[in-house]
Amino acid sequence: MSKRLFVVFSLLIAATMVLTACGPKAYECTDALGCVTVAPGEPIHLAYAMVISGPDETLGIDSRNGAEVAFAMKGQVLGHDVKFTGEDDGCSAEGGQAAGTKLAADPTIVAIIGTSCSSAARVAMPLISQAGMVMISASNTAVDLTVAGNPNNHPGYLRTAHSDSVQGAAAARFAYEAMGARKAATIHDGSMYADQLQQVFAKTFKELGGTITTTEAVDPNQTDFKSVLTSVAATGPEFIYYPIFVKAGSLITRQAKETPGLENVKLMGADGMFSPDVVEGAGDAVEGLYVSSPDLAAFGADYAAVFLPKYKEMFGTDPISIFHAHAYDAANIIVAAIEKVAVQDKDGTLHIPRQALRDAMYGTKDFKGLTGNLTCTPTGDCADPKIAVYVYHVGQYPPERIWP
Amino acid sequence: MLRTWRQRITFSDIVVWAIGLAIAIMVIYGTIATLRLGKYSPVTWLDLVITGLALGGIYALIALGYTLVYGILRMINFAHSEIFMVGPFTAAFLADALVKMGIWNQYPFLSLVLILVLAAAVSATIAFLLERIAYRPLRTAPRLVPLITAIGASFFLQYAFRGLYGSGLKGFPTLNVFEGRWTMGSIEVMKARVVVIIGALAMMLILYGIVQYTKFGKAMRSISEDKETAALMGIDVDRTISITFIMGGASAGVAGILYVILFPVAHFFMGFIPGIKAFTAAVLGGIGNVPGAFLGGLILGVLESVGPSLFLDGMGIPAPYQLKDAIAFIILVFILIFRPSGILGERMSQAKA
Numbered sequence: 001m002s003k004r005l006f007v008v009f010s011l012l013i014a015a016t017m018v019l020t021a022c023g024p025k026a027y028e029c030t031d032a033l034g035c036v037t038v039a040p041g042e043p044i045h046l047a048y049a050m051v052i053s054g055p056d057e058t059l060g061i062d063s064r065n066g067a068e069v070a071f072a073m074k075g076q077v078l079g080h081d082v083k084f085t086g087e088d089d090g091c092s093a094e095g096g097q098a099a100g101t102k103l104a105a106d107p108t109i110v111a112i113i114g115t116s117c118s119s120a121a122r123v124a125m126p127l128i129s130q131a132g133m134v135m136i137s138a139s140n141t142a143v144d145l146t147v148a149g150n151p152n153n154h155p156g157y158l159r160t161a162h163s164d165s166v167q168g169a170a171a172a173r174f175a176y177e178a179m180g181a182r183k184a185a186t187i188h189d190g191s192m193y194a195d196q197l198q199q200v201f202a203k204t205f206k207e208l209g210g211t212i213t214t215t216e217a218v219d220p221n222q223t224d225f226k227s228v229l230t231s232v233a234a235t236g237p238e239f240i241y242y243p244i245f246v247k248a249g250s251l252i253t254r255q256a257k258e259t260p261g262l263e264n265v266k267l268m269g270a271d272g273m274f275s276p277d278v279v280e281g282a283g284d285a286v287e288g289l290y291v292s293s294p295d296l297a298a299f300g301a302d303y304a305a306v307f308l309p310k311y312k313e314m315f316g317t318d319p320i321s322i323f324h325a326h327a328y329d330a331a332n333i334i335v336a337a338i339e340k341v342a343v344q345d346k347d348g349t350l351h352i353p354r355q356a357l358r359d360a361m362y363g364t365k366d367f368k369g370l371t372g373n374l375t376c377t378p379t380g381d382c383a384d385p386k387i388a389v390y391v392y393h394v395g396q397y398p399p400e401r402i403w404p
Numbered sequence: 405m406l407r408t409w410r411q412r413i414t415f416s417d418i419v420v421w422a423i424g425l426a427i428a429i430m431v432i433y434g435t436i437a438t439l440r441l442g443k444y445s446p447v448t449w450l451d452l453v454i455t456g457l458a459l460g461g462i463y464a465l466i467a468l469g470y471t472l473v474y475g476i477l478r479m480i481n482f483a484h485s486e487i488f489m490v491g492p493f494t495a496a497f498l499a500d501a502l503v504k505m506g507i508w509n510q511y512p513f514l515s516l517v518l519i520l521v522l523a524a525a526v527s528a529t530i531a532f533l534l535e536r537i538a539y540r541p542l543r544t545a546p547r548l549v550p551l552i553t554a555i556g557a558s559f560f561l562q563y564a565f566r567g568l569y570g571s572g573l574k575g576f577p578t579l580n581v582f583e584g585r586w587t588m589g590s591i592e593v594m595k596a597r598v599v600v601i602i603g604a605l606a607m608m609l610i611l612y613g614i615v616q617y618t619k620f621g622k623a624m625r626s627i628s629e630d631k632e633t634a635a636l637m638g639i640d641v642d643r644t645i646s647i648t649f650i651m652g653g654a655s656a657g658v659a660g661i662l663y664v665i666l667f668p669v670a671h672f673f674m675g676f677i678p679g680i681k682a683f684t685a686a687v688l689g690g691i692g693n694v695p696g697a698f699l700g701g702l703i704l705g706v707l708e709s710v711g712p713s714l715f716l717d718g719m720g721i722p723a724p725y726q727l728k729d730a731i732a733f734i735i736l737v738f739i740l741i742f743r744p745s746g747i748l749g750e751r752m753s754q755a756k757a
Contacts, residue, residue: 053566053571054571054673055571055572055573055671055673057571057572058572189726190723190726216723216725217722217723217725217726218725218726219725219726219728219729221676221677221729222677222728222729223666223667223669223677223678224455224459224666224667224708224709225725226451226452226455226709227452227455227709227710227712227713227725227728228712228725230444230448230451230452230713231443231712231713231717231725234443234444234448246573247573247669247671250573250669251667251669254667254668258594260448260451260592277572277573279575280572280573280574280575280669281573281575281669282575283575283577283578283668284578
């Protein structure tokens with residue numbers, strides 16, 4: 001470097017230092033995970049990772065709608081608009097990988113609502129956690145995501161959905177107590193969600209005094225379930241629990257009615273099959289199919305009075321799945337935490353420290369949401385779980401609530 | 405004699421044969437174990453076989469589209485699985501309309517003909533356009549080029565129809581006449597499955613007849629032997645290829661309707677798995693060979709339906725039914741290793757260098 005250039009540079013640096021010292025005291029980010037700076041007039045960038053295409057899309061689109069209702073009702077946050085963009089998690093590990101990689105690479109993202117499916121969360125969360133972001137899911141229900149010390153529990157992960165330890169147990173009690181079933185079979189599709197639900201169901205059902213006749217697994221992309229149903233029929237169950245997703249779930253429902261020995265067996269799915277697509281896909285066979293799901297009737301008064309009309313106004317339809325209220329609560333928890341920790345400069349510039357945001361979200365206590373009074377545990381379980389059982393009728397959506 | 409044989413055999417041959425033998429032993433062991441347990445009655449086995457035959461008939465009809473195109477162009481048309489999807493997906497809307505008008509169960513035969521015609525027409529049109537737009541300009545290009553184009557066309561069709569009809573599931577109404585069972589002595593068979601088997605068989609015979617016994621079929625076969633010479637003999641090559649695509653498309657459309665009779669749900673991704681299975685069936689029977697496609701389809705369908713209960717269950721594998729698709733693909737791998745030309749051989753390609 002030539003001498004003159006060196007002099008010029010030194011002067012410039014000195015000048016900058018003097019100017020900085022004289023100017024208004026700038027915000028200094030001391031947060032362990034860094035800060036997001038939002039310039040005046042710029043929006044706060046929140047993102048979603050949900051399944052918005054393919055056979056399970058109603059699940060993700062419904063949650064996205066719920067979050068959008070929350071942002072629309074909130075309006076501006078600390079004088080900034082909210083920008084809500086996202087990625088498709090495909091309801092699969094592969095989709096979660098792609099969505100997680102893309103989201104983690106965008107440093108403007110403050111927080112993420114997602115994923116729709118637990119198998120996607122398992123892969124996406126390490127990436128998002130590493131990037132210092134926080135993710136709150138409205139519909140992940142797999143147990144291990146919030147078990148302390150489990151390799152699938154990552155810092156920065158929270159959820160407003162119930163853990164399946166609650167749902168699977170409720171389904172087992174329904175089968176044993178309400179239906180009087182003593183012999184049950186389970187079918188899962190190898191996904192984390194289905195497998196864990198099935199395990200919790202089987203454990204509770206056995207504790208109550210029932211027997212599990214067989215545990216089978218299918219490939220979610222199959223269409224012909226005849227052989228697996230024949231095998232299940234050979235074990236003589238009174239009740240079949242298959243907590244899987246819409247496409248395979250609809251076809252199993254149909255084919256079970258056609259399998260000798262299973263004509264009168266009670267069939268039950270879980271919240272993954274709470275969708276109008278089940279009524280469409282299973283046709284007449286849907287009659288009498290049970291599904292467990294968050295108890296929509298236990299939601300606060302605001303749900304029917306404020307949320308539903310707004311949802312209908314924005315999207316022209318009633319909710320198409322069940323996790324819209326959870327997404328609404330997730331969005332509001334993020335907003336409340338941002339409002340709590342963000343530092344605002346005089347000119348309106350916003351600084352959001354990432355670790356503090358995480359801490360604020362984990363510290364959520366007695367939050368009055370649509371789905372109940374939410375209090376987050378240190379591992380991120382925020383739900384106030386109330387589970388109900390619904391029964392489908394031909395051509396009717398939503399299904400009818402029958403238990404408890 | 406022994407010496408030349410010993411010289412010809414390589415180490416990899418031995419490994420491959422050993423793997424094949426091991427799998428054969430496992431299959432036999434699994435089968436015996438299952439049969440000794442006696443979990444299922446003979447009627448159940450028959451039921452599974454019939455399900456497999458119905459499924460196999462559908463695979464066979466799709467496989468036919470692969471085989472015809474391969475026979476004439478030496479190219480795997482990977483977009484064929486989407487041609488299979490568009491027919492029934494479109495027909496689902498007509499079926500809905502027929503239900504609303506009260507025609508569906510009132511005149512089941514008429515309804516069935518209408519949706520079959522619509523599905524076959526839509527699939528054939530898409531197949532025709534596909535050849536015209538995507539493959540014809542590339543006919544002189546290296547072989548890999550149309551193959552990649554086919555994969556691109558497959559994605560294009562999937563997402564175009566997703567945009568058109570939505571990405572949700574579209575239920576297909578069931579025809580009451582196909583519900584229930586027929587009883588023959590002590591055997592009960594599901595009507596829908598019998599209808600599918602008969603439909604597939606009839607369609608196959610028609611296509612075989614066209615290929616083997618008509619002037620047009622002769623033209624097809626001669627193009628398959630040698631395109632240039634066929635052109636010199638006064639055969640309109642472009643027209644013949646177009647009609648071949650239309651035939652393959654129509655059979656895929658019919659296969660699609662048979663498929664939704666069995667599994668009454670249509671969606672934009674429905675073609676993918678049956679398409680790959682049918683491709684396996686085509687290779688299994690000998691690609692380019694019409695009876696081979698039929699045989700391959702039936703074998704694959706039956707193995708898939710019976711296999712998990714018959715030998716995987718007996719081997720004590722956890723979750724045998726999840727491995728159903730693995731059966732098809734293991735068969736594909738082994739066919740490619742042991743008999744690359746398939747069971748009946750590539751009949752049309754013998755003259756090719």
